[in-house]
Amino acid sequence: xxxxxxxxxxxxxxxxxxxxxxxxxxxxxxxxxxxxxxxxxxxxxxxxxxxxxxxxxxxxxxxxxxxxxxxxxxxxxxxxxxxxxxxxxxxxxxxxxxxxxxxxxxxxxxxxxxxxxxxxxxxxxxxxxxxxxxxxxxxxxxxxxxxxxxxxxxxxxxxxxxxxxxxxxxxxxxxxxxxxxxxxxxxxxxxxxxxxxxxxxxxxxxxxxxxxxxxxxxxxxxxxxxxxxxxxxxxxxxxxxxxxxxxxxxxxxxxxxxxxxxxxxxxxxxxx
Numbered sequence: 001x002x003x004x005x006x007x008x009x010x011x012x013x014x015x016x017x018x019x020x021x022x023x024x025x026x027x028x029x030x031x032x033x034x035x036x037x038x039x040x041x042x043x044x045x046x047x048x049x050x051x052x053x054x055x056x057x058x059x060x061x062x063x064x065x066x067x068x069x070x071x072x073x074x075x076x077x078x079x080x081x082x083x084x085x086x087x088x089x090x091x092x093x094x095x096x097x098x099x100x101x102x103x104x105x106x107x108x109x110x111x112x113x114x115x116x117x118x119x120x121x122x123x124x125x126x127x128x129x130x131x132x133x134x135x136x137x138x139x140x141x142x143x144x145x146x147x148x149x150x151x152x153x154x155x156x157x158x159x160x161x162x163x164x165x166x167x168x169x170x171x172x173x174x175x176x177x178x179x180x181x182x183x184x185x186x187x188x189x190x191x192x193x194x195x196x197x198x199x200x201x202x203x204x205x206x207x208x209x210x211x212x213x214x215x216x217x218x219x220x221x222x223x224x225x226x227x228x229x230x231x232x233x234x235x236x237x238x239x240x241x242x243x244x245x246x247x248x249x250x251x252x253x254x255x256x257x258x259x260x261x262x263x264x265x266x267x268x269x270x271x272x
Contacts, residue, residue: 002028006098010052018214024052028098030211033057033120035108035136037084039196040150040203041126042074047204049092049099053211056092057120059104060084071193108132110255113139122146122207126200130177131258137162137170138255141245146210148203155192155227157199160218160237161206164246167219172240177258195227 002021007014010024032053034041037060048056062084064075072084079087085103092101106112108127113135117123123145125136133149140147140162147162149170162169202223209215222235245252 006052009096009098013051019212023212023214026211026213027052027208028054030122031055031057031120032122032124032207032211033059033117034124034126035059035132036126036128037072037074037088038062038068038126038128039071039152039191039193040128040200041124042072042088043197043200044124044126044148044150044204044207045088045092046074046095047201048207049096049101051204051208052096052098053207054098055100055102055120057102057104057116058085058088058092059106059108059116060088061105061107071191071196073193073197108135110135110139110257113255114143117143117145120145122148122210124148124203124207125150126203128152133170134177134258135255138245138252140164141169142253142255148206148210150199150203152191152195152199154189155195157195157225157227159199159202159206159223159225160221161210163210163217163219168237168239169243169246171245172243173222173237175240175244192227195225198225198227 002024013019014021014024030053032048034045034057037058045056045058064080064082064084064087066080068075074091075087083105085105089101089103092099117139123136123140125133125147127133136147141164144164149160149162151158206217209217220237222237224233224235241248244250
């Protein structure tokens with residue numbers, strides 16, 4: 001049963017015909033993991049917390065830097081130098097003390113990811129590099145965990161929801177990580193902070209719809225956003241029968257780390 005203060009806090013959601021008190025209880029009982037407390041993870045975490053997600057895992061091994069604050073809105077000037085997961089927890093608790101925040105100050109690896117994601121209902125990928133994206137995708141497919149993917153670059157963003165067994169995965173769209181040097185990082189190419197906000201909020205919306213069992217998730221559909229044109233478009237993504245992890249004859253049956261393939265340093269493992 002909802003407490004009186006919860007009824008007041010979530011009143012604008014509770015009156016929605018597809019949510020109500022039962023839907024709010026679903027949110028309060030839900031567990032969502034956000035990997036990366038950066039450009040995508042910041043808005044996603046804030047909106048999930050505001051909506052009343054009961055348990056919110058925040059995983060990031062990096063510390064807050066001054067140049068993060070242009071887009072990573074969960075942090076502040078006073079938390080520069082602090083661990084991102086700790087800074088994010090502090091802000092979330094200020095926003096909504098109902099939320100049980102599990103801050104994970106660890107680098108994501110092939111050794112620990114399955115043990116971490118097993119306790120959550122849906123995973124939000126807020127990472128900013130290809131090794132992490134492929135690792136998260138592969139782990140979620142193998143563990144049959146729903147995943148909200150988001151990506152941002154300069155003035156563009158994309159989002160897709162992966163529900164193993166019901167649609168394509170990230171590898172159906174991008175079979176292999178790009179070779180070293182093929183794609184510049186956000187540090188090299190830049191990113192408009194508001195683009196991260198748009199895509200991060202879409203990821204939060206996908207997670208809320210999934211938990212509530214309402215609407216239509218972006219499964220089999222890639223949403224593409226361009227900030228300069230203020231345009232959205234949907235690209236259909238078919239499930240690939242040749243996909244190495246979710247296809248008819250999968251070849252990926254154990255997890256590996258992709259830093260060596262992409263020649264990225266481990267410290268860039270999560271963030272945005």
